Amino acid sequence: MRITYRRENNKEYWAKRWDNIPSDYSMENPNVYPLKFAQLTVQSKEGKILEAGCGAGRILRYYANKGYNIVGIDFIGNTVKKLKKTDQTLKVEAGDITDLTYNDKSFKYVLAFGLYHNLHHDLDKAIKETYRVLETGGKVCASFRADNLQTSLTDWLIEHRARKDGINTHPEEFHKRNLTQSEFVSLFKDAGFEVEAVYPVENMPIFYKFSFFRSRKHKIFNEQIGRKDGYELSTLGSFIQRNLMRFFPRQFCNIFVLIARKPDTIKHAAKKF
Numbered sequence: 001m002r003i004t005y006r007r008e009n010n011k012e013y014w015a016k017r018w019d020n021i022p023s024d025y026s027m028e029n030p031n032v033y034p035l036k037f038a039q040l041t042v043q044s045k046e047g048k049i050l051e052a053g054c055g056a057g058r059i060l061r062y063y064a065n066k067g068y069n070i071v072g073i074d075f076i077g078n079t080v081k082k083l084k085k086t087d088q089t090l091k092v093e094a095g096d097i098t099d100l101t102y103n104d105k106s107f108k109y110v111l112a113f114g115l116y117h118n119l120h121h122d123l124d125k126a127i128k129e130t131y132r133v134l135e136t137g138g139k140v141c142a143s144f145r146a147d148n149l150q151t152s153l154t155d156w157l158i159e160h161r162a163r164k165d166g167i168n169t170h171p172e173e174f175h176k177r178n179l180t181q182s183e184f185v186s187l188f189k190d191a192g193f194e195v196e197a198v199y200p201v202e203n204m205p206i207f208y209k210f211s212f213f214r215s216r217k218h219k220i221f222n223e224q225i226g227r228k229d230g231y232e233l234s235t236l237g238s239f240i241q242r243n244l245m246r247f248f249p250r251q252f253c254n255i256f257v258l259i260a261r262k263p264d265t266i267k268h269a270a271k272k273f
């Protein structure tokens with residue numbers, strides 16, 4: 001495990017990030033993260049979905065617009081307020097994954113993209129809460145920042161650019177945890193889940209941080225477009241990234257996405273993966 005530090009703490013980072021953009025549009029591209037993995041998980045319209053850490057709402061809005069019974073929570077109150085204002089029919093509220101207000105077995109699915117790595121403490125508690133609110137046989141889809149070469153390079157690049165901008169203080173605030181695939185899997189197994197699949201995924205490739213490697217539509221960075229379409233690279237950028245992912249997926253992904261099931265009995269929680 002590696003911890004990424006920045007100059008603002010994790011909650012300040014998210015508050016600022018969501019303050020800077022309007023609520024998301026519904027995500028449209030089903031071939032990219034996170035919608036692709038949400039669709040692998042949510043296989044029936046029956047049963048409730050919890051999107052934990054719904055952020056600016058691209059997944060929440062996608063499922064709500066399609067008539068699914070979905071509730072979103074996020075610990076940044078302002079993004080929740082914005083989403084409510086954008087669409088009053090959305091079920092969305094402020095909440096913390098480490099202490100959910102829902103009854104046991106309230107949901108058939110929990111979607112938690114980029115959520116758990118924000119927890120400096122209480123990660124086990126958050127995964128236990130997820131287990132508690134899922135029905136038996138229910139599924140969680142979660143993504144986690146990878147502890148690998150790509151995220152190390154990304155952290156180095158951000159730090160390098162900060163120093164170039166004359167910011168010379170040392171980053172000391174907790175930003176995110178980075179885990180290896182096996183550390184991530186163990187956390188879920190230890191909580192009683194049966195892990196069905198883990199995918200190395202490129203959400204935002206490091207090349208996307210250079211406009212030269214971005215697709216024409218993405219040359220001028222617009223987070224709202226990136227969040228709706230996925231972060232698109234140019235032909236050259238895609239070629240390089242595709243080959244890095246082909247030969248070194250665990251080192252050049254930036255996240256791992258896991259799909260796990262709450263088994264019928266604790267006995268069945270034994271190691272499928």
Ligand SMILES: C[S@@+](CC[C@H](N)C(=O)[O-])C[C@H]1O[C@@H](n2cnc3c(N)ncnc32)[C@H](O)[C@@H]1O
Nearest residue numbers: 014053054055074075076095096097113114118
């Ligand atoms: C990577 S963003 C993902 C947003 C959204 N799920 C998506 O895929 O677009 C992670 C979100 O988790 C939220 N978050 C972080 N810690 C949280 C906690 N303890 N409880 C609830 N939400 C949290 C952040 O505010 C942020 O909106």
